[in-house]
Amino acid sequence: MGTTQLETVPEPKYWHLRTVLSEALDSEFTVGEVLPNERELAARFGVARATLRQALEQLELEGRLHRRRGVGTTVAPPRVGVEVGPDGPAWPDASDDTWQPVDSDLSTPPAAVSTALALPRGIAVHTVRRSRVSHGHPVAAELLYVPESSVPGLHLPDAPSGPARARAVLRELQHLDLVAQNRSVELGSARADDAKQLDRLPGAPVLVVTTHFTTPTRLAALSVATYRADTCRLTFGATGGVEIEEGAA
Known part of the structure; x- marks a missing residue:
């Protein structure tokens, strides 16, 4: 590996090095490959190790x-694409390979969720937990809130918890006539439970995608999916033609 000298630029040296390193990642390395150690990288680019670390x-x-x-x-x-656009409405699928059912139980949702679902405070709902993994790394965690009235024919397995219960709720939702699926996206900070699932520190930046599932008569379910902001991009429109990749080189 040769030595690459950085040209003199008005921007901070670490930022210029970040650009040079990013180009090297695209041309010289593959996903999952381990980079040389800090001493070797600092020597290659002719910078102090403190600059390299930045x-x-x-x-x-x-x-x-x-x-x-x-x-x-x-x-x-590569970042995982998060579609946010006018795609046709569809219930979460129990057989979807993208999302893995983790668990489901009857629990009291946050107050904002109860209000959105037009439920009295303190009423328990089916809370389905799912996770999304890309290239072996966790990228998203979802909580799907389903009132008992939305799945009146639900037959739960004997197991008190686990993926089987989650799949049972998802399968029962398929019987409802879904007419609209509205999503909103906002930047947030990882809570302690989200951070643990996503292998991030509490307070790390996340993308929160909230989805409202509506039948002809009411809001029948609500999903809150938390994505790692450093691993995801948002795509808008039916074809995903417009992409936002903040910070991606």
């Missing part, structure tokens, strides 16, 4: 790198 931290924040103790710094997989 650039690596920035690329990690942008989702280009994964840095793990005992493993090193590896090239992260």
